[in-house]
Amino acid sequence: MSIQRIDVGPRLCEMAIHNGTAYLAGQVPEDTSLDARGQTAQVLGFIDTLLARVGSDKTRILSVQIFLADLADYDAMNQTWDEWVPQGHTPARATVQAKLANPAWKVEIVVTAAV
Amino acid sequence: MSIQRIDVGPRLCEMAIHNGTAYLAGQVPEDTSLDARGQTAQVLGFIDTLLARVGSDKTRILSVQIFLADLADYDAMNQTWDEWVPQGHTPARATVQAKLANPAWKVEIVVTAAV
Amino acid sequence: MSIQRIDVGPRLCEMAIHNGTAYLAGQVPEDTSLDARGQTAQVLGFIDTLLARVGSDKTRILSVQIFLADLADYDAMNQTWDEWVPQGHTPARATVQAKLANPAWKVEIVVTAAV
Numbered sequence: 238m239s240i241q242r243i244d245v246g247p248r249l250c251e252m253a254i255h256n257g258t259a260y261l262a263g264q265v266p267e268d269t270s271l272d273a274r275g276q277t278a279q280v281l282g283f284i285d286t287l288l289a290r291v292g293s294d295k296t297r298i299l300s301v302q303i304f305l306a307d308l309a310d311y312d313a314m315n316q317t318w319d320e321w322v323p324q325g326h327t328p329a330r331a332t333v334q335a336k337l338a339n340p341a342w343k344v345e346i347v348v349t350a351a352v
Numbered sequence: 353m354s355i356q357r358i359d360v361g362p363r364l365c366e367m368a369i370h371n372g373t374a375y376l377a378g379q380v381p382e383d384t385s386l387d388a389r390g391q392t393a394q395v396l397g398f399i400d401t402l403l404a405r406v407g408s409d410k411t412r413i414l415s416v417q418i419f420l421a422d423l424a425d426y427d428a429m430n431q432t433w434d435e436w437v438p439q440g441h442t443p444a445r446a447t448v449q450a451k452l453a454n455p456a457w458k459v460e461i462v463v464t465a466a467v
Numbered sequence: 468m469s470i471q472r473i474d475v476g477p478r479l480c481e482m483a484i485h486n487g488t489a490y491l492a493g494q495v496p497e498d499t500s501l502d503a504r505g506q507t508a509q510v511l512g513f514i515d516t517l518l519a520r521v522g523s524d525k526t527r528i529l530s531v532q533i534f535l536a537d538l539a540d541y542d543a544m545n546q547t548w549d550e551w552v553p554q555g556h557t558p559a560r561a562t563v564q565a566k567l568a569n570p571a572w573k574v575e576i577v578v579t580a581a582v
Contacts (some may be wrong), residue, residue: 238487240527240581242556248549249560253529255581256487257353257371260530263561297355299368300375302462304563311453319363326357330364331378331462333419334451336564338541347532347561351355351370372468372486412470414483415490417577426568434478441472445479446493446577448534449566466470466485 243290252287254352261287261348263304269341273310276343277317284348293352296326302347303332310343358405367402369467376402376463378419384456388425391458392432399463408467411441417462418447425458473520482517484582491517491578493534499571503540506573507547514578523582526556532577533562540573 244251253260264283266276288294305314311332322328328348337345359366368375379398381391403409420429426447437443443463452460474481483490494513496506518524535544541562552558558578567575 238581240529240556245555245557247554247557248545248552249531249557251559253559255529258373258488260559260579262530262559263563299355299370300377300462300464301364302561304561308451308453315363322363324362325360326355327360327362327364329366329368329375329377331417331419331460332453333378333460336538338538338562345561345563347530349375349530351353373488414470414485415492415577415579416479423566423568430478437478439477440475441470442475442477442479444481444483444490444492446532446534446575447568448493448575464490466468 243287252291254291257352259288259291259293259350259352263345263347265337265339265342265345269339273313273343274317277314280344280346281317281321284346288350291352293350296323297351298328298348299351300329300349303330304335304337304345305332306337306343308334314344358402367406369406372467374403374406374408374465374467378460378462380452380454380457380460384454388428388458389432392429395459395461396432396436399461403465406467408465411438412466413443413463414466415444415464418445419450419452419460420447421452421458423449429459473517482521484521487582489518489521489523489580489582493575493577495567495569495572495575499569503543503573504547507544510574510576511547511551514576518580521582523580526553527581528558528578529581530559530579533560534565534567534575535562536567536573538564544574
């Protein structure tokens with residue numbers, strides 16, 4: 238089966254699709270001046286945009302791994318998450334704390350979705 | 353292809369199944385008074401129960417990500433794991449240390465399995 | 468659908484294949500005297516070898532999770548990665564810092580690939 242890749246850069250692509258499943262790169266905020274809620278909203282928006290490019294959407298997300306730079310932002314992240322996630326279609330999820338590649342990033346989200 | 357979701361809550365579901373693959377949410381202990389061996393046993397029991405609900409079982413696990421709050425519990429977790437994991441059907445696995453959302457949790461396990 | 472497992476040990480296997488997708492165990496360096504570049508190169512070599520055993524290769528990797536024991540090694544890891552990763556076929560990727568099971572390991576890489 239063939240592999241489709243979206244936004245293929247020299248180091249990574251933003252999304253690889255194979256056999257009806259989309260694997261997204263860790264999505265991170267672009268505007269690091271935002272607080273945890275704002276950064277989370279931006280990251281979730283990037284996920285929406287990527288999924289739309291292959292005809293998928295947030296009701297078709299299978300699993301999510303959330304890395305928070307500081308678990309003190311857990312409630313703030315969840316407030317934004319809870320407003321965004323579609324009721325009846327919530328994905329499997331795990332959240333842990335981990336230091337992220339850019340110290341200004343508060344959150345990084347890795348998504349696997351059905352296409 | 354359709355997606356089946358198990359124990360769908362407002363924030364996440366405990367398991368999403370698509371195209372013959374089950375993606376489980378990070379499983380965590382319920383009884384946080386238990387030591388690392390006890391918490392691991394409880395988490396593995398939750399995994400057994402979830403897999404059984406879609407006709408799968410621990411011989412059909414593909415990959416496992418284990419997050420330990422403290423790698424000092426690595427040997428204790430592994431003792432329980434080694435007693436539980438079915439010989440000849442051991443999954444791909446990775447274990448790292450990460451601070452978990454509830455400071456009383458010693459272990460969180462993320463499973464992908466064949467259904 | 469049947470599951471194929473490679474290098475099945477008592478605790479884990481090095482790779483499980485199901486439905487056209489290969490799930491690799493977290494690959495770690497064997498020679499811990501190596502620096503971050505050398506450890507990364509060794510880990511990527513193990514990934515090449517595992518993928519070759521099921522007729523896959525690095526052009527068919529879907530997603531990669533990189534755990535670095537110290538993000539100070541981010542640039543060194545990336546130098547080796549950038550030399551290795553096939554242009555036009557780069558995978559989805561996420562990199563975070565996490566303490567690894569052996570304190571001498573600088574990097575652990577988890578791969579999902581198409582077979």
